[in-house]
Amino acid sequence: MHASIAFSAVLAFIATAVSAAPASFAATDCNPSYDVASSTPCFTACNVVAGQEWVPGWTMDSTSALFIPSLTLMCTKTAPEYRSFMTKAGTCMAQCTADDPELFNTEFAGACAWWSTHKNDTCSA
Ligand SMILES: *[C@@H]1O[C@H](CO)[C@@H](O)[C@H](O)[C@H]1NC(C)=O
Secondary structure (H helix, E strand, O other): HHHHHHHHHHHHHHHHHHOOOOOOOOOOOOOOOOOOOOOOHHHHHHHHHHOOOOOOOOOOOOOOOOOOHHHHHHHHOOOOHHHHHHHHHHHHHHOOOOOOHHHHHHHHHHHHHHHHHHHOOOOOO
């Protein structure tokens, strides 16, 4: 069948293209307009761990299709899970004693400001 042969060829091409891409180049680039500086690895790890409960795969990787769902959890203050998420993340962040909390406050404010105008975006990749 021509259709299935062509489809296999496309898959093979994509597999080749992906494996040939440099490691720093993601296969998808959702949210190219996101330009907020990340805080620290310790703060980010706390959010990643806390977020999994509500958004499996929770990420601050703006190139990911899960980025907007992740920010929706972090930025929707009226959602029932918001308080639980922030409590869990905040309790963890208190252990990041070497890091200035202001760095996360700045990232949080910037990320949620970006999210408020991009929350309905879909990843075109
Ligand atoms: C996102 O979609 C909702 C529901 O359609 C709408 O009420 C809201 O204004 C939209 N927000 C933005 C930033 O486009």
